[in-house]
Amino acid sequence: MSSYYEDSARGRLDGLLDPGSLIEIVPPTERMVSPHLRQLDTPAAFDDGIVVGEGRLAGRRVLVAAQEGGFMGGAVGEVHGAKLTGLLERALDTRPDGVLLLVESGGVRLHEANAGLIAVSEVMRAVLAVRAAGIPVIVLDGGTFGCFGGMGIVSRLCDAVVMSEEGRLGLSGPEVIETTMGVEEFDSRDRALVWRTVGGKHRYLLGEAATLVEDDVAAFRAAALALLDQLSDRGPDLSLAALEAEHAVLGSRLERFGGCRDALDIWEKLGVEEPEKLPILDTASFLATVRDRRV
Amino acid sequence: MDVTTLLDRLFPDGHDIAADGVYFDGIGRVFGTEVAVIGTVDNTPIGIELAFRMAGAVLEVVRRHPGRPILLLVDTQGQRLSHRDELLGINGYMAHLAKCIDLARRNGHRVLGLVYGQAVSGGFLATSLLADRCYALPDAEIRVMNLPAMARVTKIPLERLTELSASSPVFAPGVENYRRMGAIAALWQGDLAACLAEALAAPTDGDSRRALGEERGGRQLARKVADRVRHDAA
Amino acid sequence: METLSFEYRGGRSVASPPPSVLVGVVGSGNLEVLVEPAPLGGICRVEIQTAAVGFGTTWQAVLDDVFARHPLADVRISINDVGATPAVVSLRLDQALDAFAGGFQP
Numbered sequence: 001m002s003s004y005y006e007d008s009a010r011g012r013l014d015g016l017l018d019p020g021s022l023i024e025i026v027p028p029t030e031r032m033v034s035p036h037l038r039q040l041d042t043p044a045a046f047d048d049g050i051v052v053g054e055g056r057l058a059g060r061r062v063l064v065a066a067q068e069g070g071f072m073g074g075a076v077g078e079v080h081g082a083k084l085t086g087l088l089e090r091a092l093d094t095r096p097d098g099v100l101l102l103v104e105s106g107g108v109r110l111h112e113a114n115a116g117l118i119a120v121s122e123v124m125r126a127v128l129a130v131r132a133a134g135i136p137v138i139v140l141d142g143g144t145f146g147c148f149g150g151m152g153i154v155s156r157l158c159d160a161v162v163m164s165e166e167g168r169l170g171l172s173g174p175e176v177i178e179t180t181m182g183v184e185e186f187d188s189r190d191r192a193l194v195w196r197t198v199g200g201k202h203r204y205l206l207g208e209a210a211t212l213v214e215d216d217v218a219a220f221r222a223a224a225l226a227l228l229d230q231l232s233d234r235g236p237d238l239s240l241a242a243l244e245a246e247h248a249v250l251g252s253r254l255e256r257f258g259g260c261r262d263a264l265d266i267w268e269k270l271g272v273e274e275p276e277k278l279p280i281l282d283t284a285s286f287l288a289t290v291r292d293r294r295v
Numbered sequence: 296m297d298v299t300t301l302l303d304r305l306f307p308d309g310h311d312i313a314a315d316g317v318y319f320d321g322i323g324r325v326f327g328t329e330v331a332v333i334g335t336v337d338n339t340p341i342g343i344e345l346a347f348r349m350a351g352a353v354l355e356v357v358r359r360h361p362g363r364p365i366l367l368l369v370d371t372q373g374q375r376l377s378h379r380d381e382l383l384g385i386n387g388y389m390a391h392l393a394k395c396i397d398l399a400r401r402n403g404h405r406v407l408g409l410v411y412g413q414a415v416s417g418g419f420l421a422t423s424l425l426a427d428r429c430y431a432l433p434d435a436e437i438r439v440m441n442l443p444a445m446a447r448v449t450k451i452p453l454e455r456l457t458e459l460s461a462s463s464p465v466f467a468p469g470v471e472n473y474r475r476m477g478a479i480a481a482l483w484q485g486d487l488a489a490c491l492a493e494a495l496a497a498p499t500d501g502d503s504r505r506a507l508g509e510e511r512g513g514r515q516l517a518r519k520v521a522d523r524v525r526h527d528a529a
Numbered sequence: 530m531e532t533l534s535f536e537y538r539g540g541r542s543v544a545s546p547p548p549s550v551l552v553g554v555v556g557s558g559n560l561e562v563l564v565e566p567a568p569l570g571g572i573c574r575v576e577i578q579t580a581a582v583g584f585g586t587t588w589q590a591v592l593d594d595v596f597a598r599h600p601l602a603d604v605r606i607s608i609n610d611v612g613a614t615p616a617v618v619s620l621r622l623d624q625a626l627d628a629f630a631g632g633f634q635p
């Protein structure tokens with residue numbers, strides 16, 4: 001076992017891809033650093049916190065991007081976002097078997113907030129363009145900093161999200177909600193509350209995550225490969241019919257669970273017998289317990 | 296500008312728009328073209344219900360009125376900050392709205408955004424920033440975070456941020472900053488109906504915001520870096 | 530922010546060095562070290578960007594020790610630092626230079 005949660009972006013790519021297959025584009029030696037951080041007395045990183053490149057996954061040709069949460073929480077700035085957009089647009093030209101996004105991000109980088117926000121919207125349009133061209137985009141979310149803000153939206157634009165229990169996926173992070181709305185709205189230091197609200201198990205039960213895996217780089221690899229093969233058979237679907245179906249799913253989620261105040265209420269409505277036990281189950285027992293209980 | 300005045304100035308040929316709380320939609324007519332209008336008022340936070348409702352309205356236009364242009368008039372202080380919305384997956388609702396807008400564009404609907412009040416963060420990302428082109432009124436406000444809050448979070452002194460924002464468009468709120476960075480195609484002033492008609496007639500050619508930002512000097516690296524990553528030999 | 534630069538002479542070139550080695554992450558109390566071969570006429574050059582201002586002598590001492598352990602020539606070492614302790618700096622540099630000189634891969 002090699003923990004995905006604790007690994008770096010580069011470490012995750014090493015374990016995920018076929019050995020030696022990663023070819024990085026605009027690597028750290030290019031020193032394509034953020035032009036905005038220095039004036040704010042903030043150190044830059046040689047890769048601006050994201051690795052992009054080409055590689056192989058069990059022989060399949062993939063484009064990959066991996067955000068480094070250790071650098072400014074994986075936040076998206078001008079260069080970081082442009083690397084991601086450029087990679088996605090590269091897929092339009094090279095038509096790989098899929099694009100893998102190893103997300104780990106608090107969202108927009110405040111030090112360059114306007115550039116970051118615009119960059120995220122460019123990423124959003126690029127993701128949808130790639131999918132519309134028939135190329136699947138798969139998200140892996142299991143890093144220390146989770147996936148929030150604009151990247152939380154980006155993740156749900158993709159074909160599928162693979163999460164571990166430790167992964168987190170949302171829009172506004174618990175700290176942001178607590179700071180703005182007060183601790184009674186969301187207590188960000190209540191770890192159990194945070195995990196059952198935005199953690200992998202709940203996202204899987206809601207159908208926001210397609211696959212739940214153990215916190216193991218090899219498990220993420222296997223899940224990404226399975227999804228890639230599954231998606232290469234049917235391809236991404238962004239048709240009116242597909243979005244109307246998604247609309248119906250989201251509408252019934254609102255109707256069924258709109259009045260729920262805690263994940264436990266939702267899990268109970270899903271028919272899970274002892275919902276309060278779900279957080280303590282290991283991944284395998286959890287998956288066995290909730291089989292046929294997901295949305 | 297209040298929304299009634301705005302609609303009258305945008306659609307001198309008349310409009311048929313119904314409001315329901317902070318949400319409104321309907322049709323406006325400008326120089327013989329019918330435009331679907333979807334929007335919000337009162338700087339409203341966008342939560343899951345509102346995102347869902349706007350997505351439904353976009354889908355309805357695509358289904359029932361193929362090709363009809365869509366104008367987004369979304370006035371928002373950003374996504375709703377709530378535990379319950381996170382619990383239900385608000386990011387998925389925002390993404391769904393974005394997908395619907397993108398679907399409209401791919402199906403030949405011209406999609407325009409006009410920021411007339413506020414546009415902030417997630418509420419902006421999932422709506423007007425996904426339009427073919429986004430415009431703004433000069434007195435509108437666009438931001439991620441105001442400077443005092445930014446100073447608290449980044450631990451950079453407010454005086455320093457204020458000083459830098461005089462010369463750099465990169466972090467301070469303001470429509471002019473977003474124009475310089477390419478996200479706002481133009482500011483609309485004077486004859487708003489003429490501005491709208493011109494925007495409806497303008498050709499669209501993919502996402503040109505990086506090139507605009509470079510041309511206007513607000514984002515020097517985005518286009519260059521994205522092009523390199525797209526085209527460099529691996 | 531402070532920019533520091535150091536040069537060392539008298540080291541040996543690595544016969545067939547990798548194109549580059551990157552170790553570490555630019556995060557609080559941490560640093561990234563990028564090592565590249567460079568035609569510097571026998572010099573080992575270290576360039577540092579650090580968030581912690583006023584620690585030039587500490588860097589000098591740490592780098593003197595590192596160079597004593599890894600006497601390399603024609604090498605460019607670039608560092609982005611967020612206030613790492615001398616122990617962390619030494620560890621990262623050892624990892625990077627071991628990898629560069631053909632030791633273990635971190």
